[in-house]
Amino acid sequence: MGLYFKYSVVLLYIPAIAIYKILKGRCVPKWTKCPKGNVPNGHRYFRYVKLILNSKVIMIIIIISSISNGIVLFQNQQYDNLYKNIKNLSGKGIVVSNKVEKEYKNKYKVKVTNINGNSKYKDTYLFLRIDKKDTNELKYGDEVTFSGDFTEPTTRRNFGGFNYKEYLKTVKVFGSINVDNFKVTQHNKTNIFFSFSNSCFLKFEKAIDSVLKKEQAEILKGILLGDSSNIDEEIKEQFRISSISHVLAVSGMHVSYLVIGINLFLKRKAGKNKTKVIIILFLIFYMFITGFSPSVVRACVMEILVLIAGLIHRRNDTINSLSLSLILILIYNPFLIMNIGLQFSYIGTIGILFFYNNVLKILKDIKIKNKKWKYRISPKVIKITDRIKEILAVTISAQIAIIPIMIYHFNVFGIYFFLTNLIVSVIIGPIIILGIITIFCYMIIPQIAGILSVSLSFLIQCLIFISNIGELPYSKIYIQTPSIFQIVIYYIAIVFLNFCYRIYNSKIISATRKKGKKFNCII
DSSP: OTTTSSSOSHHHHHHHHHHHHHHHSOSSOTTOOOOTTOOOHHHHHHHHHHHHSOHHHHHHHHHHHHHHHHHHHHHHHHHHHTTTTOOEEEEEEEEOSOOEEOSSEEEEEEEEEEETTBGGGTTOEEEEEEETTOOOOOOTTOEEEEEEEEEOOOOOSSTTOOOHHHHHHHTTEEEEEEEEEEEEEESOOSOHHHHHHHHHHHHHHHHHHHHSOHHHHHHHHHHHHOOOTTSOHHHHHHHHHTTOGGGGSOOHHHHHHHHHHHHHHHHHHHOHHHHHHHHHHHHHHHHHHTTOOHHHHHHHHHHHHHHHHHHTTOOOOHHHHHHHHHHHHHHHOGGGGGOHHHHHHHHHHHHHHHHHHHHHHHHHTOOOOOHHHHTTSOHHHHHHHHHHHHHHHHHHHHHHHHHHHHHHHHSEEETTHHHHHHHHHHHHHHHHHHHHHHHHHHHHOHHHHHHHHHHHHHHHHHHHHHHGGGGSTTOEEEOOOOOHHHHHHHHHHHHHHHHHHHHHTOSSOOHHHHHHHHHHHHO
């Protein structure tokens, strides 16, 4: 909670204690006169609030928020002060990333062992920036000694600008070193499993680079491996404006297609339960390969919990699965709450959970009323239109939830998101499944991978073409950055409208729903 109240969480305790004091009293005030056994209408609903917010719940909120606030404040102090007075330094560390090529320098992430002989910097992370003219390259797992100038990350210079320092906190990095000298002392110093997963990642990258052109290869790396660092900024902007940038980061959709692909190959041979176990192991391995990206962890943990529930014959609770995955991510790094990919992934998923049924009902109510045309439509066409409505319902539900976050970060809203997401939902599945098959075929029989790459290349080119829709006239609206208050009001409004619509269209008639319908009619 410290990220929401940067200085103190006392602001959270004031309303929590006030609510408790109100709820501690009777549901019906002493001055209210009513027949015995009857509770006034307003206080009937007040009882439900009392069941949810009792003293134990409030105490748990206070304890958890105090702990989280303390952790965040301590870590913030570390980020601000640990490397504050250091400029020239020499140290030792282990390389924990592959090379990232920049314009003039190559960048590596290093886990520090010591700085200037001091072990208090141990287990912190820095970026090493090495001039491209230096022909010696570092590899994952190398132990390296280095010296150079420390560069503290910059904060935002203008309102709404990019805050590099806050971004580095999401990857646990304290700053950068412009390296003057370095020397590799040992190789393969990382954990065996991490080394193996990284070697698999490099083999996948090599396979993709071998069968596709550079532009297409970088897009496929983003789709399958979550590595979009080398995708051209212009293409990223096109994907963003067209509202399909989510396909460049591994999410629940990608994981679902991976699971479908594994099911197609193994279900008949291995059996239902064995296939589920294999999928669980594969998803755990997949998280390691993709570097535990927040959106990947969210999608994989949720899918693993669904599979485990099926194995032990228990019903899966989606909200609990979503909450558990978020807790695991934030325990690892609480600053990941500021990660844009994580925000889109979780808020979009919540939007689908809350709004999908109502949006689908609205779309299904759109029917052809003309009797001549109505009975001429074949059942196949009806099935296709129903499928299109389901895809649109998912897209609209997610977009309703993420619109304010998208505007807050990018100040732009894509007009054609209905069209682009509808088309993308048709081709992204084949791209993912065919991409995985092509990678494994390249490792076994490269000639077959070459044949499959023709279809894969065509599909990725179609994806790039769809992203160009963002360049059409009137394809985007630029909007001023909303305040946090405006975003909160927006979410309250859509949740309220969704609740009203659900009550109004409910088939179950109760006293509460009758009053809700009357209230809707008044509105």
